[in-house]
Amino acid sequence: DTGVSQDPRHKITKRGQNVTFRCDPISEHNRLYWYRQTLGQGPEFLTYFQNEAQLEKSRLLSDRFSAERPKGSFSTLEIQRTEQGDSAMYLCASSLFMNTGELFFGEGSRLTVL
Amino acid sequence: TQLLEQSPQFLSIQEGENLTVYCNSSSVFSSLQWYRQEPGEGPVLLVTVVTGGEVKKLKRLTFQFGDARKDSSLHITAAQPGDTGLYLCAGSNNNAGNMLTFGGGTRLMVKP
Numbered sequence: 001d002t003g004v005s006q007d008p009r010h011k012i013t014k015r016g017q018n019v020t021f022r023c024d025p026i027s028e029h030n031r032l033y034w035y036r037q038t039l040g041q042g043p044e045f046l047t048y049f050q051n052e053a054q055l056e057k058s059r060l061l062s063d064r065f066s067a068e069r070p071k072g073s074f075s076t077l078e079i080q081r082t083e084q085g086d087s088a089m090y091l092c093a094s095s096l097f098m099n100t101g102e103l104f105f106g107e108g109s110r111l112t113v114l
Numbered sequence: 115t116q117l118l119e120q121s122p123q124f125l126s127i128q129e130g131e132n133l134t135v136y137c138n139s140s141s142v143f144s145s146l147q148w149y150r151q152e153p154g155e156g157p158v159l160l161v162t163v164v165t166g167g168e169v170k171k172l173k174r175l176t177f178q179f180g181d182a183r184k185d186s187s188l189h190i191t192a193a194q195p196g197d198t199g200l201y202l203c204a205g206s207n208n209n210a211g212n213m214l215t216f217g218g219g220t221r222l223m224v225k226p
Binding site for chain 1: 118154155159202215
């Protein structure tokens with residue numbers, strides 16, 4: 001399978017713990033995006049990378065959130081000191097630099113903070 | 115901030131009926147995508163429209179991009195239970211790194 005893969009698919013944690021999600025994009029895609037989706041809503045943009053450079057961060061991304069893409073391939077999204085409001089589906093997507101902006105999404109990592 | 119509003123938010127219909135979902139914005143987008151998402155999965159791209167007034171057909175689905183590139187519609191003919199899901203529109207602006215701005219989605223349920 002050559003699609004976008006995310007790990008873990010599900011994570012349950014206690015408030016205050018740190019969690020990390022990993023995303024492996026489609027291999028030839030140089031852009032990687034993180035989105036957050038809460039139940040019944042559309043995805044909200046968090047951040048994106050072009051190769052290893054983080055080019056944009058949403059104001060939604062508090063200082064407890066950090067994302068990296070060290071070698072321009074896989075990416076990690078870490079949430080420190082989790083809060084119940086962080087419970088959501090975290091979606092990763094990748095794309096080639098192209099005008100039409102089509103994204104290919106992974107299946108998401110669902111976070112539940114107790 | 116560019117916003118996309120979808121209507122209706124929820125739609126429950128019988129198999130065989132037709133329906134239209136709307137996606138509206140006050141902003142101009144360079145392109146607009148429609149995605150379908152099933153529970154527990156990521157969104158899957160259905161179509162991209164890039165030209166004002168463009169109409170694209172995908173089997174029983176017809177997508178239209180408004181002349182001013184501010185709105186779009188999705189029409190499904192003779193809906194089937196397999197069409198059940200969350201339909202999301204998303205706009206892209208070339209000046210913003212091709213980041214997508216998503217609408218809130220339309221949740222469609224087609225009953226057999």
